[in-house]
Amino acid sequence: AQTVTQSQPEMSVQEAETVTLSCTYDTSENNYYLFWYKQPPSRQMILVIRQEAYKQQNATENRFSVNFQKAAKSFSLKISDSQLGDTAMYFCAFMKPGANSKLTFGKGITLSVRP
Amino acid sequence: GAGVSQSPRYKVAKRGQDVALRCDPISGHVSLFWYQQALGQGPEFLTYFQNEAQLDKSGLPSDRFFAERPEGSVSTLKIQRTQQEDSAVYLCASSTKKYAGVTDTQYFGPGTRLTVL
Numbered sequence: 675a676q677t678v679t680q681s682q683p684e685m686s687v688q689e690a691e692t693v694t695l696s697c698t699y700d701t702s703e704n705n706y707y708l709f710w711y712k713q714p715p716s717r718q719m720i721l722v723i724r725q726e727a728y729k730q731q732n733a734t735e736n737r738f739s740v741n742f743q744k745a746a747k748s749f750s751l752k753i754s755d756s757q758l759g760d761t762a763m764y765f766c767a768f769m770k771p772g773a774n775s776k777l778t779f780g781k782g783i784t785l786s787v788r789p
Numbered sequence: 790g791a792g793v794s795q796s797p798r799y800k801v802a803k804r805g806q807d808v809a810l811r812c813d814p815i816s817g818h819v820s821l822f823w824y825q826q827a828l829g830q831g832p833e834f835l836t837y838f839q840n841e842a843q844l845d846k847s848g849l850p851s852d853r854f855f856a857e858r859p860e861g862s863v864s865t866l867k868i869q870r871t872q873q874e875d876s877a878v879y880l881c882a883s884s885t886k887k888y889a890g891v892t893d894t895q896y897f898g899p900g901t902r903l904t905v906l
Contacts, residue, residue: 678831680831716899717878717899717900718897718898718899718900719832719880719882719897720897721894721895724894765831765832767831774837774844774845775820775884775886775893775895776822776834776837776845776848777822777824777832777834777882777895778834779831779832779833780831781829781830781831782829782830782831
């Protein structure tokens with residue numbers, strides 16, 4: 675079974691600064707996908723970024739980028755130029771490809787962006 | 790509609806009552822997932838449908854939980870004889886593909902917050 679660990683319950687960052695959210699996972703699989711989801715106070719979960727384990731290149735999406743360390747089973751999210759709208763809970767998630775592509779989530783981290 | 794919708798958004802039930810939660814996935818989406826999110830926790834998988842077939846129900850916590858998707862579109866999650874520990878947000882997600890791939894994003898609904906008194 676896969677596990678996802680987010681050990682930081684809360685973080686705070688000043689607007690326009692950079693913040694890094696940590697995530698580690700445990701799996702015996704070699705082929706899998708990793709995701710960061712954002713859940714604003716309205717509670718609708720939105721995909722931020724995804725990474726295929728077989729790709730060495732770190733994924734980037736505008737201000738969001740990841741640091742994927744497969745050997746260390748680490749998958750951190752960096753948010754550059756933080757904006758007030760980035761305030762939300764962030765979940766790291768694991769998925770094993772196949773017929774049932776269910777997501778295994780970490781406990782999440784609450785990020786607050788200060789004006 | 791443009792996204793996944795769920796109803797009701799909020800439900801209060803007395804302990805022992807039965808509840809039914811509805812999910813309308815994005816039109817044409819083959820896969821449908823239910824997740825349970827306890828307060829302050831990440832979502833946990835409950836069950837998975839591919840069209841009308843329930844292929845995985847390993848996450849359902851007890852036999853009081855039942856899900857169906859009879860015509861391969863709308864899904865209903867039913868909880869019988871609700872208990873206080875059932876209080877949570879129930880999230881529904883849908884995706885286009887039968888098999889996971891890099892482009893297979895799960896789109897989530899807003900959730901139903903269930904409170905059992």
